[in-house]
Amino acid sequence: MLSTEDLALLEAIRETGSLSRAAVRLGKAPSTVSYAARQLEERFDALLFDRRRYRLQLTAAGELLVNEASRLMEDVSRLTQRVQQVANGWESRLWIVTDELVEFENLVPLIQEFDALGSGVPLRMTHEVLKGVWEALREGRADLVIGATNEPPAIPSLRWMQLGEMQWVFAVSPKHPLAKAREPISRATVSQHRAIVVADSARTSEGRTYGVSGGQPVMAVPTMRAKILAQCAGLGVGWLPRHRVDSLLKNGTLIEKQMADPREPNVLYAGWRGDQDGRALNWWLEKLKQPSLAGRLVQGIDLFV
Known part of the structure; x- marks a missing residue:
């Protein structure tokens, strides 16, 4: 040498x-x-x-x-x-997985603040969808997950916190046949039309879809933004995050329809393994406990303004 x-x-x-x-x-x-x-x-x-x-x-x-x-x-x-x-208590790397729904723009200021610490901890930021988020934590492909939906599953040493509730709206394009349907619209009526869903990224278990009836035609897309665009184009119907499409509802690109079976709000979670403890993880957890940040992550950004 x-x-x-x-x-x-x-x-x-x-x-x-x-x-x-x-x-x-x-x-x-x-x-x-x-x-x-x-x-x-x-x-x-x-x-x-x-x-x-x-x-x-x-x-x-x-x-x-x-x-x-x-x-x-x-x-x-x-x-x-x-x-x-x-x-000195810092991890050799911190792997953060977010649900695809969580916009990276909302994480940028947090990453900049973390970088200012000078910890030297490399960050790896990736995303999954629906059950794929919890699966990443269970399979060791994440140290921290942000924006996970559904009830926290059985994972050894799992710890979690609620970030808040996300509100949904059933919205269709003015060009879609359901735009003129009599309200409240029944599930049977909706099932006659193609549903647009974001494809679950789970690899070791069966993926999950929301608001889809048995036998209903489905088109799976890779992101929530793609789902919104598909519904704006009249390619199908489905539930959308209200705060992320607020401008489209106001300008008439999408029309809100009242449903006979309204969808309950989804709780978004942050999750991590209790058997892992490091200064970087703890720093992120303290930030996620701040109501203002949690609220921004849950409500999201209307990218169509």
Whole structure:
């Protein structure tokens, strides 16, 4: 393994093209630098310096050595930092999974605030849908989940908190046949029309859909935004998060319809494993306990204003 002095010597020779100039840069005698260069070649049993030209250059072997050594020393430096980080109670990484419904825009200020701590903890932010969110926590693909729906499942050491309730509205395009249907609309009437649903991302269990009757035609889309756009285009019907489509209801792009079987609000949760404890996780949990932040995450952003 090269020492920092060895690497500095190689870098100085490569940049100055001369043992004497390298000695000046390093603040050492030329004889000392020349001896150190020969020692390096003996240690690796390879010609590292091309002395045939006026300007001293590294050979291909020398270039490989200095490049790889630099990379390895950077890796060692990062490893040292991570070891110290973990020893001080910070995690080596924090994996946060949100339900696809939670807009990343609402998390950006929180990430910036976390970065300002200078903890060195890398964040990994991914998203899942419906049951896929809890599944990520159970399968070890998340340290913290945000915006999970449904009742918390049976997961060893699971801990959770409620973020709030999300209100729903049954809305259709003015071009859709249900726009002129007599209210309240029955479930039997709705079942004659295609439902637009966001595809559940669960991998090890059967996915879940909301507000779909048996035998009703269904089109699954990847995101809530895609579902909203599909319903605006009259491709189908379904329940939408009220606060996220408020502007579309006001400008008539979507029409709210009263239903014979109204949908109950959904509680959104944050969940984590109680057997995991770190300063980064605890910091995020304290932030999520703030009613103002929890409210923004639950109500979401109307991206169609």
